[in-house]
Amino acid sequence: MSGDYSLTDEQKMVRDTVRRMAQEKIAPLAAEIDDTGVFPSVIREQFKELGLFGLAFPEAYGGSEMGILSSALVLEEIGRICSSSAIICAAPITTGLLILEYGSDQQKKSFIPGIVSGNTTTAVALFETDAGSDPERIATYAEKAGDRYVINGKKGLVDLADEAGLIIVFARTKNSGKPQDISAFIIEKDLTPWSIERTVEKMGTTAIHACELVFEGCAIPQKNRMGEEGGGQIIAARARGLNCILAAARGLGIAQGALDYALNYTKERVQFGRPISSFQGIQFMLADMAALVETGRYLLYKACAEVDRGQAEGYYFGAMAKCFISDAAMKVATDAIQLLGGYGYMKDHPVERMMRDAKLIQLVEGTNYTQHIFLAEGLLGL
Amino acid sequence: MSQFSLTDEQKEFAGKVLDLARRELLPMSYDIDKKGLYPWDIVKKFSEFGLMGLAVPKEYGGMGCALFDVCLAVEQVASVDVSAAMWVGVNIGGLLPLLNGGNEEQKRQYLPKIATGEYITGVAFTEPEAGSDLHSLRTSAARRSDHYVINGRKCFISNAGIAKVYSLLARTGKGKGGITGFILDADAPGLSVGKMERKMGVRGSHTGDLIFEDCKIPFEKRLGDEGEGTGLAMGMLNFTRPLIGAQAVGLAAGVFEYTLEYARENKTRLAPCFEIIKYKLADMAIRIEGARQLVYQTAFLADSGHSDTGKFSSMAKCFATDTAMDVCIEAVSVFGPRGYTSDYSVERFMRDAKILQIYEGTNQIQRVTIAKALLGR
Numbered sequence: 001m002s003g004d005y006s007l008t009d010e011q012k013m014v015r016d017t018v019r020r021m022a023q024e025k026i027a028p029l030a031a032e033i034d035d036t037g038v039f040p041s042v043i044r045e046q047f048k049e050l051g052l053f054g055l056a057f058p059e060a061y062g063g064s065e066m067g068i069l070s071s072a073l074v075l076e077e078i079g080r081i082c083s084s085s086a087i088i089c090a091a092p093i094t095t096g097l098l099i100l101e102y103g104s105d106q107q108k109k110s111f112i113p114g115i116v117s118g119n120t121t122t123a124v125a126l127f128e129t130d131a132g133s134d135p136e137r138i139a140t141y142a143e144k145a146g147d148r149y150v151i152n153g154k155k156g157l158v159d160l161a162d163e164a165g166l167i168i169v170f171a172r173t174k175n176s177g178k179p180q181d182i183s184a185f186i187i188e189k190d191l192t193p194w195s196i197e198r199t200v201e202k203m204g205t206t207a208i209h210a211c212e213l214v215f216e217g218c219a220i221p222q223k224n225r226m227g228e229e230g231g232g233q234i235i236a237a238r239a240r241g242l243n244c245i246l247a248a249a250r251g252l253g254i255a256q257g258a259l260d261y262a263l264n265y266t267k268e269r270v271q272f273g274r275p276i277s278s279f280q281g282i283q284f285m286l287a288d289m290a291a292l293v294e295t296g297r298y299l300l301y302k303a304c305a306e307v308d309r310g311q312a313e314g315y316y317f318g319a320m321a322k323c324f325i326s327d328a329a330m331k332v333a334t335d336a337i338q339l340l341g342g343y344g345y346m347k348d349h350p351v352e353r354m355m356r357d358a359k360l361i362q363l364v365e366g367t368n369y370t371q372h373i374f375l376a377e378g379l380l381g382l
Numbered sequence: 383m384s385q386f387s388l389t390d391e392q393k394e395f396a397g398k399v400l401d402l403a404r405r406e407l408l409p410m411s412y413d414i415d416k417k418g419l420y421p422w423d424i425v426k427k428f429s430e431f432g433l434m435g436l437a438v439p440k441e442y443g444g445m446g447c448a449l450f451d452v453c454l455a456v457e458q459v460a461s462v463d464v465s466a467a468m469w470v471g472v473n474i475g476g477l478l479p480l481l482n483g484g485n486e487e488q489k490r491q492y493l494p495k496i497a498t499g500e501y502i503t504g505v506a507f508t509e510p511e512a513g514s515d516l517h518s519l520r521t522s523a524a525r526r527s528d529h530y531v532i533n534g535r536k537c538f539i540s541n542a543g544i545a546k547v548y549s550l551l552a553r554t555g556k557g558k559g560g561i562t563g564f565i566l567d568a569d570a571p572g573l574s575v576g577k578m579e580r581k582m583g584v585r586g587s588h589t590g591d592l593i594f595e596d597c598k599i600p601f602e603k604r605l606g607d608e609g610e611g612t613g614l615a616m617g618m619l620n621f622t623r624p625l626i627g628a629q630a631v632g633l634a635a636g637v638f639e640y641t642l643e644y645a646r647e648n649k650t651r652l653a654p655c656f657e658i659i660k661y662k663l664a665d666m667a668i669r670i671e672g673a674r675q676l677v678y679q680t681a682f683l684a685d686s687g688h689s690d691t692g693k694f695s696s697m698a699k700c701f702a703t704d705t706a707m708d709v710c711i712e713a714v715s716v717f718g719p720r721g722y723t724s725d726y727s728v729e730r731f732m733r734d735a736k737i738l739q740i741y742e743g744t745n746q747i748q749r750v751t752i753a754k755a756l757l758g759r
């Protein structure tokens with residue numbers, strides 16, 4: 001296990017550029033995005049302009065071939081300011097990388113350029129309200145009919161399904177109840193629209209609408225199946241793996257953002273005639289928060305570096321990073337509110353939003369309970 | 383010296399409060415949170431039951447409850463809705479300086495109306511630059527012939543705009559000894575309600591600024607003598623800190639109840655992680671029970687006038703509110719992705735819980751206080 005990573009000059013440049021952009025363009029809108037639950041298109045335009053969707057993709061598809069580490073750096077920077085914006089940036093990356101790894105040549109040609117340029121918006125629908133995301137329990141069914149599949153079923157909590165032009169859907173292609181019977185499909189809205197039954201109200205990242213979808217006799221051409229029939233389980237696991245890394249990067253952003261904010265605040269806030277940062281009780285908290293952020297960062301970057309070197313164990317570290325960082329982000333954001341006292345509880349400051357947004361990351365891509373079991377299975381060789 | 387079980391009377395009392403809270407609040411809590419409602423009709427029912435006058439002595443028309451029973455009642459309400467537990471709790475905070483420092487005439491004028499819920503009360507201590515460090519407050523009370531002229535700004539005042547009467551601290555001189563308590567009528571000339579806050583949680587409890595521009599308060603409204611304000615504040619906090627502890631115990635126990643029920647009903651869904659979840663449930667139960675015992679013990683000590691009350695009050699507040707926060711964060715995890723949605727109330731409880739670690743003295747200040755008591759000044 002070689003743990004080294006180092007950032008190239010190019011990666012540092014991208015990071016610094018995005019840091020500046022996030023400060024200038026996203027920060028002034030972040031509170032409003034949370035309040036209104038509406039995501040402004042100007043931010044997506046910024047991402048497109050800077051080529052942020054294509055960082056991890058080959059040049060042949062219009063990408064810049066800088067690895068998933070560069071995407072993680074970018075999501076961290078955006079996540080420091082606005083977690084909803086970070087999800088907007090992350091969603092197409094997962095979809096695109098799945099198609100890159102498992103799609104047919106034709107699928108790659110038709111879909112990846114649009115994803116890289118940011119013109120195609122995407123979603124991934126694995127989760128079902130009753131079944132969870134466990135391949136053994138997924139109920140959505142894709143029935144083969146000639147050269148088509150007809151999909152029937154419901155998916156829950158699918159981020160951005162209301163805006164997406166393309167969805168990867170996981171469905172059962174045989175009825176034996178085995179995880180090996182799951183297949184992945186690419187559905188294009190223009191050809192076979194899906195319907196949204198409900199947008200779920202939630203505690204944070206309010207501008208990212210989590211939707212309940214219904215597929216009723218949704219007929220899609222066979223060529224839109226991704227990978228083999230029955231190959232869905234492996235693709236779903238990869239989706240988890242990729243999403244763990246990207247979610248960890250978002251979480252790291254929240255943790256760093258909350259720490260930065262609290263640090264500045266405690267230096268300026270005076271009580272008992274001195275800056276509150278001069279109290280050891282406060283210093284102790286700040287030091288703990290910083291240690292969590294740094295530790296999480298190295299774990300995540302290591303995971304990314306391994307994936308970029310083509311090492312599958314990178315995804316294992318990615319799951320570890322998702323767990324560690326989401327717990328860290330939750331603690332750091334909660335403590336950041338504490339450090340601001342009453343002010344931290346108010347919407348005038350971003351830390352209460354950060355706490356709400358941090359909680360999500362403990363729950364997605366498999367709750368941290370699920371992730372712990374996954375990690376233990378790896379350790380024990382189960 | 384310790385009391386290890388509730389009397390039958392106390393159990394019956396707690397049961398009645400819980401019934402009332404569930405009946406009135408369960409159908410409303412979602413809207414109270416989303417729309418920031420202060421539903422007067424429910425407050426009226428609370429008043430009729432006696433909840434708004436729990437701490438008002440019987441001779442003034444209240445229930446005359448000792449702190450122990452106050453905590454018991456507040457715990458029940460908080461297990462259903464934390465905003466509602468603040469309607470009850472803040473009202474007690476607001477009347478304590480009057481009860482402890484007021485003269486007979488002042489008490490006769492206000493307490494009966496507070497007991498019936500006709501007057502809602504508030505506590506006006508905090509200022510933008512004086513939060514944890516209350517002694518640095520600047521709002522001035524200048525003495526004139528027969529009245530004081532108040533100038534300044536108070537912030538984060540619960541019940542701002544709702545209360546008919548506030549307990550106010552303002553400065554009549556320099557230093558710690560220059561702080562004086564007043565009864566402030568909401569319609570005092572020169573008083574206005576300023577900015578109302580938008581908060582992460584407890585949105586049914588309204589929080590806002592009070593602005594004083596040459597606000598006149600007659601001499602008769604001063605509580606005790608000039609300079610006695612700090613003592614009035616300490617007296618209040620010794621009583622309200624265990625009460626916040628009780629809010630926290632109620633909140634945690636309420637969330638725990640929902641979580642247990644969810645775990646039981648969704649055993650199959652949760653099967654892959656159920657062993658972990660069992661540990662987590664056990665951990666929650668351990669801490670909630672510990673917090674409850676500490677709060678009860680503290681209330682018991684306070685009621686018997688024990689000299690360690692201050693230290694215990696801080697310990698109970700700190701331990702119980704940290705417990706509530708951690709229990710809520712874990713509870714949402716047990717619910718999993720569903721817990722993040724407003725389809726369930728655990729996310730609301732989680733947002734509500736955070737306030738408990740902050741107000742009535744942050745949990746850092748509680749630790750400072752506890753350490754002082756332990757080490758000697």
Ligand SMILES: Cc1cc2nc3c(=O)[nH]c(=O)nc-3n(C[C@H](O)[C@H](O)[C@H](O)COP(=O)(O)OP(=O)(O)OC[C@H]3O[C@@H](n4cnc5c(N)ncnc54)[C@H](O)[C@@H]3O)c2cc1C
Pocket residue numbers: 123124125126127131132133134135156157158159160202210236237238240241244319360363364365366367368370371374718719720722
């Ligand atoms: C606001 C919100 C938005 C969401 N958006 C989406 C969305 O857009 N699309 C969507 O499909 N779901 C979405 N979800 C659901 C979410 O991502 C998870 O599916 C959900 O957390 C359920 O997790 P679970 O712990 O119940 O595990 P399950 O979902 O039941 O998953 C367990 C399975 O995952 C496997 N697994 C666990 N960890 C890994 C790993 N690191 N690598 C590979 N395999 C692993 C396990 O072996 C097991 O087979 C969303 C949830 C929320 C709250």
Ligand SMILES: Cc1cc2nc3c(=O)[nH]c(=O)nc-3n(C[C@H](O)[C@H](O)[C@H](O)COP(=O)(O)OP(=O)(O)OC[C@H]3O[C@@H](n4cnc5c(N)ncnc54)[C@H](O)[C@@H]3O)c2cc1C
Pocket residue numbers: 269271272276279281282338339340341342343345472504505506507508510512513514515537538539540541581584589737740741742743744745746747750
């Ligand atoms: C919803 C809400 C309702 C409220 N209701 C009322 C009310 O009705 N009436 C009223 O008067 N007030 C009310 N308050 C105010 C509340 O009591 C204060 O917010 C609280 O006392 C903290 O003060 P502050 O916000 O100024 O934080 P600060 O005092 O600025 O504290 C900031 C941080 O510094 C820490 N800190 C400060 N001093 C020290 C120290 N010596 N050692 C270590 N750490 C330290 C604190 O723990 C905190 O983490 C309310 C607040 C809120 C949020």
